[in-house]
């Protein structure tokens with residue numbers, strides 16, 4: 581939390597890393613507040629697949645895009661199927677799924693780009709938003725890491741994709757981890773906690789059956805050579821903070837906040 585500003589711009593509340601303030605890279609994690617959706621989607625629900633009224637999601641997305649000064653036609657989204665597939669967004673793909681979920685990039689949970697002014701935007705309610713930025717080669721990405729994506733090491737895969745394309749060093753990558761469910765609220769069954777324990781050597785496992793998914797994603801990146809000081813985590817539990825965030829574990833039927841990264 582100390583490494584992030586909490587700001588509001590044109591009615592959109594968001595967290596943004598302080599060290600990116602003067603960079604040509606925009607990173608934001610939105611809250612659930614100040615949108616137009618009702619009831620369990622109250623109120624800035626940004627995802628279509630939740631069962632919310634489509635018109636309200638469109639209004640919320642337009643508000644988001646306008647507040648941050650991007651073009652509607654460049655809002656780029658993924659299908660988000662809890663896979664570990666990451667895609668380098670081409671010029672033709674920029675703008676996919678921005679206002680029609682059916683056109684979002686299929687079977688994809690990670691978006692990467694070197695194109696300017698293309699806000700890569702994924703949606704979350706407990707799963708871990710992992711943003712990666714290579715300032716030197718000017719490339720950025722965002723991953724959606726739930727327990728499946730975390731187990732399949734989507735963070736690691738995204739890092740390899742980003743650095744492989746430009747032959748850049750892992751030590752030059754900056755990582756920002758947004759709001760996600762904390763180990764305080766994320767107890768899983770024994771077979772799953774055992775599987776994580778085996779695969780990640782007990783990292784991120786608390787009180788035997790509680791998982792810290794953000795910690796496990798961080799571990800994957802450090803293992804490959806990302807510097808620990810270059811990974812900034814917001815460390816706010818989505819389930820504990822109903823005033824700020826949607827949480828699927830807490831509310832089941834609910835909305836989604838967004839994680840966004842864009843090169844400017």
Ligand SMILES: [Zn+2]
Pocket residue numbers: 761762763764765817818819820
């Ligand atoms: Zn919690």
